[in-house]
Amino acid sequence: MQDFDDDAFLSIGLTRPIRQLLNTLRFDDTTRLVRVTEVNRHTVRLHDGTDDYSARLLPALVHELQAAGDALAVGDWGLARQEPDGACWLTDFLARSNALSRRDADGRRHVLVSNVDTALIVMGLDDDFSPRRLERFLALADASGVQPVVVLSKADLCADVPAALARLEGRLPDRVPRLALDGRSPAAAAQALAPWLLPGRTLVLIGSSGAGKSTLANALIGQAVQDTGPTRQHDGRGRHTTTSRSLHRLCGGACLIDTPGVRALRPDADAATLAASFGDIARLSLQCRFRDCRHAGEPGCAVRAAVDGDRVDNFLKLQRELRRDALGLLDRRQQLAQWKARARASRERLRSKRGA
Structure with missing residues (x-):
């Protein structure tokens, strides 16, 4: 493994937990530890603690990422190899200690x-x-x-x-x-x-x-x-x-x-995370009259009685998004078909009333 200039790598964020993971990378005499500072369509910007340069992803690494349904992100650590002709390739990347992720409308x-x-x-x-x-x-x-x-x-x-x-x-x-x-x-x-x-x-x-x-x-x-x-x-x-x-x-x-600004944000969260972010609602829900209280207007709801209504509505909306993200592709298609069928039925009822 290469010798590390602690001050140089500290300046690009090499912390002790990340350093402990370095033995999972495939070092050799031609590779050097780098951090991804920018991701473009065909290239990435890398920094090795001393120099900043552009590189391309090794095809094998591209295939590995695609097979995992993943993509390189700013902040990733990896290995870069400099060729004799001056070309630089990112050959490997380190498992992440954490990642900020969001979901798109399809749950991806x-x-x-x-x-x-x-x-x-x-x-x-x-x-x-x-x-x-x-x-x-x-x-x-x-x-x-x-x-x-x-x-x-x-x-x-x-x-x-x-x-x-x-x-x-x-x-x-x-x-x-x-x-x-x-x-x-x-x-x-x-x-x-x-x-x-x-x-x-x-x-x-x-x-x-x-x-x-x-x-x-x-x-x-x-x-x-x-x-x-x-x-x-x-x-x-x-x-x-x-x-x-x-x-x-x-x-x-x-x-x-x-990072660029985001207008529509769907956090990649789970029920435990949501409970941590809305801890007051999680605690108060234990005091509701009904164990299956949905905090949607039921009598004896301790949450609605004590928490700002807008905050409760935001929590419930995030809950619905979380449940939808947990659905498989087929389940989401079936759910969408049900919504469309209900919408058509509602329109038909309105037409019948107007005709009567």
Whole structure:
């Protein structure tokens, strides 16, 4: 196995748990440990702690990933081989310590980033402020085992920051740190996030478009490496100025992954994760009059009596999505056929009433 420059590899996020997994890689004299910093259609950007370069995936690795229904993600670790002609190939990759994943409308899993320590959930204190969306991002982080930190950006645009923070009481668990800052100030951002910007740590910025992720990334990196753009005045939403995920090294020794904004988020979660993200609902449900209470208006529902209605509705919606994601392809098709049949029957009943 190659000799490691601890400081160099620490600067790209090589932590002790990941280092303990290195014996699973097939090292030889021609390969070198690297981290994936960007994934493009035909190439990837890699960093070996000293240099940054472009590479292609070895066909055998492509086939291995396709057979597993997987794809390379920013944050992955692997091995790169430099050919005499200058070509560089990614030949192998390391099993992930964790991964942030979401589901698409068909229930398929997509890995967003991997091997991260902290998820900075960014939301602007403007017209796009939504506790319901924060709860979804929290479920995404909890499902991966990554520590979530809520970062309320654009504090300079908010007339009453304490009131905005107060809106999150009862919506987010006490274990989740939350802070408000002006992402345009490098000093203020670095100071506020100092507990998580430790050498060797990897952080990821997640949030909707226009939340201020790229502005915060530029502040932490110390230069304008990510494009930023204006938000719409009527709802605070922004355009996708960041179009791909990318990993950057910070001056203090941490790594930061910036990601494109997402509008529709379906966390890749399970029942246990959902219960952790909505711990108050899980605890109160034990006090409901009926053991099979669905918290949908049943008498004696302890959840509806004590928890914000919007939070309960968000929990129930995530539950429905979770159950649908657990269905197989054939089951989903049968469910869709039933919904269509019910819709047709409903339309027929309406026509009959109008005709009568």
